[in-house]
Amino acid sequence: MLGAIEAGGTKFVLAVSDDDFNIIERVSIPTTTPVETFKKVFDFFDNYQVSAIGIGSFGPIDVNTSSDTYGYITSTPKTAWENTDFIGLMKDRYPVPMGWTTDVNAAALGELSYGAAKGKTSCLYLTVGTGVGGGAVINGEPLEGYGHPEMGHILVRKHANDSFDGNCPYHSDCLEGLAAGPAIEKRYDKKAQDMTDNKEVWEIEAYYLAQALMSYTLTISPEKIILGGGVMKQTQLFPLIRTEFDKLLNGYVQTPDLNDYIVPPALKDDAGITGCLMLAQRAL
Structure with missing residues (x-):
């Protein structure tokens, strides 16, 4: 089972699918503070055993795997989210492989493959x-x-x-x-x-x-x-x-x-x- 988070500045879209991308459940939650938002993210994914999670996030984000802040949302205009260790918070809860890029890179990947x-x-x-x-x-x-x-x-x-x-x-x-x-x-x-x-x-x-x-x-x-x-x-x-x-x-x-x-x-x-x-x- 695969998990996905499209983390937008206004809302998060959360989904789980089978290995052929057939969506089993999908929800949308508002993007508020990290504490409030991640609580709802955990409430959703705690119901499933996912083998991997893909995350496309609003940014700027750190995608440099050799960086100390890889997986962070960095200097975003959404000040509550500045320097948020997105991947770290997710991996603490779900120790599975995670894909990480921007929300628009993720959209480009979706359109290239299926759109x-x-x-x-x-x-x-x-x-x-x-x-x-x-x-x-x-x-x-x-x-x-x-x-x-x-x-x-x-x-x-x-x-x-x-x-x-x-x-x-x-x-x-x-x-x-x-x-x-x-x-x-x-x-x-x-x-x-x-x-x-x-x-x-x-x-x-x-x-x-x-x-x-x-x-x-x-x-x-x-x-x-x-x-x-x-x-x-x-x-x-x-x-x-x-x-x-x-x-x-x-x-x-x-x-x-x-x-x-x-x-x-x-x-x-x-x-x-x-x-x-x-x-x-x-x-x-």
Whole structure:
């Protein structure tokens, strides 16, 4: 039996499955303090004998296996979670193999194996919601080095019609500071879902996201780019992003047909938990 934790900044999704990833039970709990949240995590997994657990966590996290703080959530904006020894707490309770990466790397792994990038060897997954985070799988392996990708914090050019200063506490007008859901709402002082028909809102959003996708294409060259998260439920964004991306790239490098290159997640909201179950299997 496999266990999985998709640890998001808003909620944790917990699941157990058989060895073929057929989910036996799945629950969602709010992300509050570590003490409260881990109590609910333990209450769930204490009911099962899992052979391994895969964890995809919000970050930044330490993925460097030679580091003294491997398995920690580190300098997160969620201050209650700073320097939380996630893997240590889990291993104290469940001494089984554990897979550990970012929640977006896990989602990329899920989509590569069972979703929009099935049959490929590489893909990039970008989530655009409360924050902006990106993960990638290259040659079948989650992209990690000294640390892990923080794709939401690259710098982008400001749109000519955008006077918003940015919303990121670290960088102000990085991609997350300009394109995450809270940035859209602060820029216009309205909920994003109330501005579906406001063309300017989504043209500016597409401008920032297309710049980011161009940078990722030129540096990682994934076979597929998958855009998920709450903001991307505004499906009118996809053609706007593809058009802007094409304009910015200007034929410099070849890509697949953009309708098949920049796509929504096929697994929808199950990409992350699917990838976490795969991490558990790999940990075995």
